[in-house]
Amino acid sequence: MDIYFLGTGAGMPTKERNVTSIALTQYEERGSFWLFDCGEATQHQVLRSPLKLSKLEFIWITHLHGDHIFGLPGLLSSRSNQGGTSPLTIFGPKGIEAYIRTSMQISQSRLNYDMNIVEISEGLVYEDEQCTVETALLDHRIDSYGYRIQEKPKPGSLDIAKVKSYGLLPGPQYGLLKNGTDVTLPEGTVIRSSDVVGPPQPGRIIVVLGDTRPCANVLRLAQGADLLVHEATFAQELAALAREFYHSTTSEAAHAAAAAGANQLVLTHISGRYADEGTDLLLEEARRIFPNTQVASDHSSYPIPLRAKEEK
Template sequence: MELLFLGTGAGMPTKERNVTSIALTMYEERGSFWMFDCGEGTQHQVLKSPLRLSKLEKLFVTHLHGDHIFGLPGLLSSRSNQGGTASLTLYGPPGIKEYIRTSMQLSQSRMNYELNIIEIQEGIVFEDEQVSVSARMLDHRIDSYGYRIEEKPKLGTLLTEKLNGLGIRPGPLFGMLKRGMDVTLEDGTRIIAADVVGPPVPGRTIVILGDTRPSEGSAALAKRADVLVHEATFAQELSDLAKEYYHSTTKEAAQTAVEAEVKALILTHISGRYAQDGAQLLEEEARSLFPNAYVAHDFWSYEIPVKSREEI
């Protein structure tokens, strides 16, 4: 699992930063990647990255401001021309369905894959045997959501030395025990799966927020997450401006991370006024409250480490 930041700027693109888009790669887990927001020019950013649109499985939109959605029509159209034939599901606030359908219809764009559009509310928006995704409303000028992605615990590893001691060699019985199925040997010995399989490996939790001022929704979503991606449009000295425009400062994002007890904080949606050395100053400001904080830049990646069993 890895976060790849395709666009980290706020409002409009600059020479250093494109507008918002984040990819969550899950190639080992699902053979695909997910995308969060799709600002203008995102498909160009994808072309400069290792990503392939044919592997895009799900796309989550936080809110309907242009710097988060203007790249959608082009990217959805290009996916067809880049070998994307598997179905794609898009999640977003009410209005996203009308925006996509109108854009695609008026431009006479064609897709050779099934596009499912789900307009979300607070609560669980997706769940399967591997992962669940829940959404909460944030505090912005329009409806803006944050997403909490929770990986479910993985099966423990087989205690192979113990199995060898029982005279069981690698083969079909290993697979059955690994899946939690008790087995009976030819001599009538009953092997209980729980006795020969280690404890489950806890899943990871990633939280990605849309634009927001500090809010109850942010804190609730972020609780004890492995990584929190939080906007930090302004430095703390511009806190009045941040409040007026429904954005957050570096220290406000860091304070959320402290209170939520997250492990890592990544700041994005950076105002164009913080060019060159400005990002380092923002990072230092956040680290004064939360040491494990980073300011993302375009094409920067962050690997989410697998938890140890002791972290259950």
């Protein structure tokens, strides 16, 4: 699992940065990837990446500003033309369905897959056997959401040698033990699952925020995150401008990561004013407060390591 940045700029594309789009790859876990936001020309960025639109499972839209949604109609059509046939679900704020349906209808686009659109509100918006996705409203000029993706714990590893020491040969009972069920042998011996299965693998937490000023919901969503993706449109010297336009600074993002106890912070949504002098200033400011910070660039990727298992 890793985070792959397709676009990392703010407002308008520049020669160095396209507008916002972020992929969460889960090929080993789910055989798919998820997309967070879809700014203009996202499909072009996908062509320059290792991603395949046929593997796209979910799209999560943070808010309805153009630099986060103008790439949707083209990407949805291209997914169909490039062999994507599996269902696709799009989550986003109220209004996202009207935008997509109208765009597709007027352009007479035809899709070769089922498309489901879910307009979200705060709270739990998705759950399956592998993960949950929770949202909360942030502080922006229009409704802007953050997403907290939390993996569910995975069962620990079965100690095969220890199980065989009881005389139990491989078979369905191995699966019962691994899933927490005790097994009784014909002679009455009880093999307790807790004795032959290692500690569970804790799930990872990934948090992707939409555009926002500092607010309480940033900290709530980011609590204990393995990786936090936070906008940092401006350097700290432009804090007043950031507040006026409902954005965050590098220092504000770093303070949020520290207060939430996050493990890694990746900054994105970088203003075009930093194209010439680069992002060294932004990185330096953030690392003074939260050392494990990176500034994303287009086509940069950040792995999300497994959490350490807890001892029994």
